[in-house]
Amino acid sequence: xxxxxxxxxxxxxxxxxxxxxxxxxxxxxxxxxxxxxxxxxxxxxxxxxxxxxxxxxxxxxxxxxxxxxxxxxxxxxxxxxxxxxxxxxxxxxxxxxxxxxxxxxxxxxxxxxxxxxxxxxxxxxxxxxxxxxxxxxxxx
Amino acid sequence: xxxxxxxxxxxxxxxxxxxxxxxxxxxxxxxxxxxxxxxxxxxxxxxxxxxxxxxxxxxxxxxxxxxxxxxxxxxxxxxxxxxxxxxxxxxxxxxxxxxxxxxxxxxxxxxxxxxxxxxxxxxxxxxxxxxxxxxxxxxxxxxxxxxxxxxxxxxxxxxxxxxxxxxxxxxxxxxxxxxxxxxxxxxxxxxxxxxxxxxxxxxxxxxxxxxxxxxxxxxxxxxxxxxxxxxxxxxxxxxxxxxxxxxxxxxxxxxxxxxxxxxxxxxxxxxxxxxxxxxxxxxxxxxxxxxxxxxxxxxxxxxxxxxxxxxxxxxxxxxxxxxxxxxxxxxxxxxxxxxxxxxxxxxxxxxxxxxxxxxxxxxxxxxxxxxxxxxxxxxxxxxxxxxxxxxxxxxxxxxxxxxxxxxxxxxxxxxxxxxxxxxxxxxxxxxxxxxxxxxxxxxxxxxxxxxx
Numbered sequence: 001x002x003x004x005x006x007x008x009x010x011x012x013x014x015x016x017x018x019x020x021x022x023x024x025x026x027x028x029x030x031x032x033x034x035x036x037x038x039x040x041x042x043x044x045x046x047x048x049x050x051x052x053x054x055x056x057x058x059x060x061x062x063x064x065x066x067x068x069x070x071x072x073x074x075x076x077x078x079x080x081x082x083x084x085x086x087x088x089x090x091x092x093x094x095x096x097x098x099x100x101x102x103x104x105x106x107x108x109x110x111x112x113x114x115x116x117x118x119x120x121x122x123x124x125x126x127x128x129x130x131x132x133x134x135x136x137x138x139x140x
Numbered sequence: 141x142x143x144x145x146x147x148x149x150x151x152x153x154x155x156x157x158x159x160x161x162x163x164x165x166x167x168x169x170x171x172x173x174x175x176x177x178x179x180x181x182x183x184x185x186x187x188x189x190x191x192x193x194x195x196x197x198x199x200x201x202x203x204x205x206x207x208x209x210x211x212x213x214x215x216x217x218x219x220x221x222x223x224x225x226x227x228x229x230x231x232x233x234x235x236x237x238x239x240x241x242x243x244x245x246x247x248x249x250x251x252x253x254x255x256x257x258x259x260x261x262x263x264x265x266x267x268x269x270x271x272x273x274x275x276x277x278x279x280x281x282x283x284x285x286x287x288x289x290x291x292x293x294x295x296x297x298x299x300x301x302x303x304x305x306x307x308x309x310x311x312x313x314x315x316x317x318x319x320x321x322x323x324x325x326x327x328x329x330x331x332x333x334x335x336x337x338x339x340x341x342x343x344x345x346x347x348x349x350x351x352x353x354x355x356x357x358x359x360x361x362x363x364x365x366x367x368x369x370x371x372x373x374x375x376x377x378x379x380x381x382x383x384x385x386x387x388x389x390x391x392x393x394x395x396x397x398x399x400x401x402x403x404x405x406x407x408x409x410x411x412x413x414x415x416x417x418x419x420x421x422x423x424x425x426x427x428x429x430x431x432x433x434x435x436x437x438x439x440x441x442x443x444x445x446x447x448x449x450x451x452x453x454x455x456x457x458x459x460x461x462x463x464x465x466x467x468x469x470x471x472x473x474x475x476x477x478x479x480x481x482x483x484x485x486x487x488x489x490x491x492x493x494x495x496x497x498x499x500x501x502x503x504x505x506x507x508x509x510x511x512x513x514x515x516x517x518x519x520x521x522x523x524x525x526x527x528x529x530x531x532x533x534x535x536x537x538x539x540x541x542x543x544x545x546x547x548x549x550x551x552x553x554x555x556x557x558x559x560x561x562x563x564x565x566x567x568x569x570x571x572x573x574x575x576x577x578x579x580x581x582x583x584x585x586x587x588x589x590x591x592x
Contacts, residue, residue: 003159003161003171003208005161005169005170005171005206006169007163007164007166007167007168007169008167009167010202010204011162011198011199011201011202011203011205012162012202012204012205012206012221013161013162013163013169013171013206014161014206015159015161015169015206015208015219016270037271038270038271038272038273039270040271041219050167051163051166051167051168051169053168053171054171055159055171055173057173064173066170066171068168068169068170099377100375101377104214104215104274104277105212105213105214105215106215107215107273107274108214108215108217108272108273108274109215109217109272111271111272111273113273128172128173130173135193135194
């Protein structure tokens with residue numbers, strides 16, 4: 001599962017759940033998609049050059065990574081982004097369902113209206129798995 | 141739109157991890173996951189500060205954070221704007237959060253890495269619902285606080301009229317099983333060393349498990365005992381089950397092992413310490429195969445009932461049984477053994493364990509007690525005894541006046557009944573014990589383990 005947060009000057013952050021991630025070809029940015037309908041604060045805050053954090057959690061093992069960087073571009077999702085979100089949701093339902101999370105519960109997290117795509121240029125990666133190595137930077 | 145925290149209490153059950161996001165001085169965000177968000181009151185929450193140092197630094201700098209809380213029952217999500225108030229490292233809230241974190245950590249096998257540093261209290265400036273697709277979940281059908289208060293008061297009143305501790309245990313368990321969801325119950329009591337708890341009574345299991353043991357700090361029961369704090373887990377689907385961690389036993393330990401009567405696949409557990417005058421008298425435990433089986437109102441009701449039971453058991457312990465003179469018609473009765481034949485009783489001095497015809501019965505003080513009674517019977521033919529003489533007999537090495545003799549006799553009597561043993565304990569009246577024998581006991585003491 002993935003959560004994205006955009007920093008706020010106040011000290012808080014705008015955050016929301018992502019609906020998929022696309023790894024870059026070559027040295028391009030990472031792309032993630034989320035629902036602007038479900039996460040309007042995030043949609044308002046997400047803009048080019050804004051500082052961003054993204055966590056990726058494997059729900060059955062708690063293996064967790066946090067990536068930090070800046071947003072390069074923001075745009076409306078297209079058909080490929082919708083397909084990415086659909087595939088992600090299917091896999092999340094399978095993975096969380098196997099852990100006993102009910103389908104009705106998962107559905108509440110999967111708004112797919114007004115999908116937005118955010119391209120992120122990552123500059124740091126941290127291990128955030130609970131345990132003694134939580135917070136350690138992972139070398140590039 | 142701001143939502144009242146009291147309307148989203150299921151977000152604070154610790155089922156789905158919450159997410160906290162903060163930013164540093166450069167506006168660079170940081171995300172952490174939280175085991176626990178506690179509802180303090182309608183304006184405050186407490187977060188478990190475990191290991192997220194970057195979050196702590198950001199909060200120290202700005203005093204602000206954003207929290208994503210998730211209702212584990214419906215899946216509904218809420219964004220909370222938080223302002224830091226203070227950290228607590230002692231006190232009731234800290235102890236409650238530490239106990240819950242211990243329970244969650246042990247469930248997930250992370251005891252060693254998830255220690256609570258502090259309970260960080262935040263004021264909630266705003267709580268906004270996250271739009272969710274699909275139909276809203278149906279309203280919950282929980283027992284209300286007034287219903288549970290009424291139930292608890294009625295049970296307390298019934299206990300107040302009972303003087304027999306044995307009956308008290310049955311009243312509590314039998315009344316609780318009338319509540320929906322309270323299908324599987326246990327009452328456990330601490331042993332003399334305060335290191336283990338022994339099952340005294342249960343409901344809802346194929347095997348009562350009387351005499352089975354759980355270590356302090358082990359699972360919900362052990363943590364409730366060790367911390368003196370009620371522990372409630374509403375969804376165990378993702379963790380290790382308490383009784384799955386059945387110890388690999390062998391040799392002496394296996395021979396003396398009675399299986400704890402737990403559900404194979406519990407989803408909810410609630411352990412409540414039975415406290416009286418600052419002392420742990422036992423643990424009242426409920427579990428269910430269903431998620432969210434027990435509400436915070438159930439927890440409060442059980443705390444009330446547990447305290448009542450502890451107080452009454454303590455009072456019965458103090459007054460029960462100090463009858464010095466045998467009652468007329470009872471004195472000097474000699475054993476009418478109701479069957480011919482004999483049975484073998486082996487007593488192991490190193491752990492006070494007792495076997496009848498090679499089958500393990502019990503160990504510890506109850507084992508010592510039974511062997512003592514049988515030894516006197518063998519010497520003098522007596523079958524009637526008083527609690528008072530047992531308390532005063534130095535050979536029994538009872539700890540002191542807080543010896544919980546009544547409780548240990550109940551445990552022993554129930555264990556013998558369950559085993560359908562050829563020796564049973566009857567109670568012709570309060571403060572008296574009578575041996576009922578089916579056959580002649582042949583006693584032997586094993587004091588040298590090398591012969592095993």
